[in-house]
Every structure is written in C-alpha cells, then in structure tokens.
Amino acid sequence: MAHLMQYLLKTITRQTSKPIEIIDITAEVSEAVTASGLDTGQVTVISQHTTAFININEKEDRLLEDMETFLKRFAPKDGNYQHNHNPLDGRDNAHSHLIGLLMNTSETIPFSKGKLLLGQWQSLFFVELDGPRKERNILLQISGI
Numbered sequence: 001m002a003h004l005m006q007y008l009l010k011t012i013t014r015q016t017s018k019p020i021e022i023i024d025i026t027a028e029v030s031e032a033v034t035a036s037g038l039d040t041g042q043v044t045v046i047s048q049h050t051t052a053f054i055n056i057n058e059k060e061d062r063l064l065e066d067m068e069t070f071l072k073r074f075a076p077k078d079g080n081y082q083h084n085h086n087p088l089d090g091r092d093n094a095h096s097h098l099i100g101l102l103m104n105t106s107e108t109i110p111f112s113k114g115k116l117l118l119g120q121w122q123s124l125f126f127v128e129l130d131g132p133r134k135e136r137n138i139l140l141q142i143s144g145i
Contacts, residue, residue, distance in 0.1 A: 003145035008036050012138040016052075016131035019077070020068050024059055025138065026116070026124045032140050034114045041144015043116070046106035048137040051096035051130035053103035059123040071129070075099050096129035103127060111144070 010032050014023065025045070033043055045054050057067070081094030107124065110117045118124070126138055 005041075005143060005145060006036075006038060008038075008140075008142045010140045010142065012140065014126060014136045014138065016128040016133045016136055018128070018131050020071055021128040021131055022055075022064050022067060023126045023128065024123050025126045026059075026118070029109075029124055029140060030116050033111050033116060033142060036114075036142045036144070038111075038142060038144035039114060040112050041142065042108050042110045043143075044106055044108045044141045045124065046139045046141075047126065048139055051093055051100060051128075052133075052136055053100055053105060053127045053129070054107045054138070055103060055125045055127050056107055056109075056118070056122050057125060058121045059125075071099050074102075091130060093130040099129050 012025065012028050012032075014025075016023070029043060029045055047054050057063075075095040075098040077092070077095045079095060081092075081098070083094035083097065084092040087093065109124070116124075126136070128136065
C-alpha cells in the first residue's frame with residue numbers, strides 16, 4: 001500500500017524579554033509533531049526574522065549563560081557599525097545581524113513514531129538577538145506519512 005506524503009504548517013509565536021535570549025522550543029515542536037498524527041518524516045523549523053535564529057545545542061544552565069556571554073562579546077552592541085547610522089526600523093541592531101552570520105535560520109529534524117529524533121543532549125532553541133520583541137514567529141513545516 002502506498003502512503004501519501006502530507007505537509008502541514010504551524011506557526012509558533014513567542015514574545016521575548018531580553019536583548020539576547022536563548023529559548024528552548026523542543027517541547028512545543030515535539031507537541032506539534034505528535035499532534036500532526038504523522039508517524040515518520042521531518043520537521044523544518046525556521047525563524048521568520050533576520051535577527052533571531054534556530055539552533056540545536058545542549059540545555060544546561062551554565063552553558064546557556066556561556067553562550068549568551070560569547071554572543072555579546074563576539075559583536076558588542078555598542079560597536080561602530082554602519083547599519084546603525086540610519087537603521088531601517090530605528091533599532092541599533094547591526095550587532096544582531098552580524099552574530100546571525102554564524103547562526104542558522106532553520107533546522108530540519110527527522111521524526112519516527114511521532115517522536116523527534118534528537119540526540120541525548122540535544123535541545124532545539126530559538127535564539128533572540130535583538131530583543132525584547134512583542135512578537136516573533138517560528139514556522140514549522142511538518143512533512144511525512
């Protein structure tokens with residue numbers, strides 16, 4: 001019997017509260033995959049922003065603090081950036097765009113039996129680099145059978 005591939009879209013909307021914030025979205029993505037009713041496939045998770053990104057890494061409080069410190073040091077907010085002289089949206093956020101050069105806009109994660117196939121220490125994060133923001137959108141495209 002042939003199985004027909006299905007595609008579903010879901011948007012997760014989040015509010016952020018800090019200039020740089022690393023938010024664990026693993027449970028929300030996992031719940032969306034389970035709710036899809038699909039058994040096997042993949043979910044692509046994409047940030048719909050140019051100053052917020054998707055990352056797979058380890059969830060450990062001290063490591064998350066280290067990550068935030070690293071990002072702040074890599075491209076300090078108070079740097080002399082050309083983009084900040086006349087920003088399109090009035091935000092001095094060149095540092096956020098520069099940090100984003102090292103990050104992924106999306107991640108694709110396989111799933112089987114309705115469960116994400118992440119490694120033992122892997123969690124899925126939404127990384128805000130230009131907060132706080134009232135609304136950030138994360139698009140999920142779930143495909144499978």
